[in-house]
Amino acid sequence: xxxxxxxxxxxxxxxxxxHDTAFWGGALHRLGCRKTRQGYVSQSGASIALLEEGRKPxxxxxxxxxxxxxxxxxxxxxxCVDLDSNDAxxxxxxxxxxxxxxxxxxxxxxxxxxxxxxxxxxxxSTLSAVFPLDALPSPTRVSVALWGADCPQAEGVPRKxxxxxLVCAAMxxxxxxxxxxxxxxxKARTEPxxxxxxxxxxxxxxxxxxxxxxxxxKGFFQAVWDDEQIAGPLSRLLHDSGTWAVMExxxx
Numbered sequence: 001x002x003x004x005x006x007x008x009x010x011x012x013x014x015x016x017x018x019h020d021t022a023f024w025g026g027a028l029h030r031l032g033c034r035k036t037r038q039g040y041v042s043q044s045g046a047s048i049a050l051l052e053e054g055r056k057p058x059x060x061x062x063x064x065x066x067x068x069x070x071x072x073x074x075x076x077x078x079x080c081v082d083l084d085s086n087d088a089x090x091x092x093x094x095x096x097x098x099x100x101x102x103x104x105x106x107x108x109x110x111x112x113x114x115x116x117x118x119x120x121x122x123x124x125s126t127l128s129a130v131f132p133l134d135a136l137p138s139p140t141r142v143s144v145a146l147w148g149a150d151c152p153q154a155e156g157v158p159r160k161x162x163x164x165x166l167v168c169a170a171m172x173x174x175x176x177x178x179x180x181x182x183x184x185x186x187k188a189r190t191e192p193x194x195x196x197x198x199x200x201x202x203x204x205x206x207x208x209x210x211x212x213x214x215x216x217x218k219g220f221f222q223a224v225w226d227d228e229q230i231a232g233p234l235s236r237l238l239h240d241s242g243t244w245a246v247m248e249x250x251x252x
Contacts, residue, residue, distance in 0.1 A: 010046030011250045013050045016054075018218050020052075023163060025050065026224065028048065048251075066140060077142045078144070078145050079143075079144055081145065107121065145247070149161070160199070164203060166234070167220075170230050171224065
């Protein structure tokens, strides 16, 4: 959904659902942002909107918000993307470069200052795009938050590159003793129910049920930021993927 006229956010983060928004909320709190009824407020006082699309966000969703930014100044639009690869080791920089053309295309036909082409708006230093929308004093940056973890495949960590793999990898790094019980329990299922969640969700739900049951499934994605032993490896994995830099820009 797009943000209403009265909200005037300075940053917009497009999320698939409540788990992404909970995870972002925990990260923003850690980065010094303040929670309000409308969302979050950055360190500099700018508002941050975490939008739940109810499905995987698309480039059309990014374009919708960029069109809205022509009349409401937006500092940054972020799209959250699960890589969904089964490769344990990934080049996140290359994954961002592979999305370059899709990212630049969201500004097609939009009036840019001095007739600038969208192709000239790529910022190689941050692997994002900076669009100087006509008649606005400051540009709008569009960037990608990639979910996944570049680490050797390990016990207790799902293989599929998603937000769930990222969180489980940090959990195992912080508390190695949790990996075996989760792995063994999942392997001991004689036959997972036909309507069971996908495996990466089964892993993260197992950690939640075993060690954070009082926080429920959504709360688990915030609880990982409240535990210093988990938050440390979590922020390091995000730094390695380039997504921590995106979060720091939003929070600034």
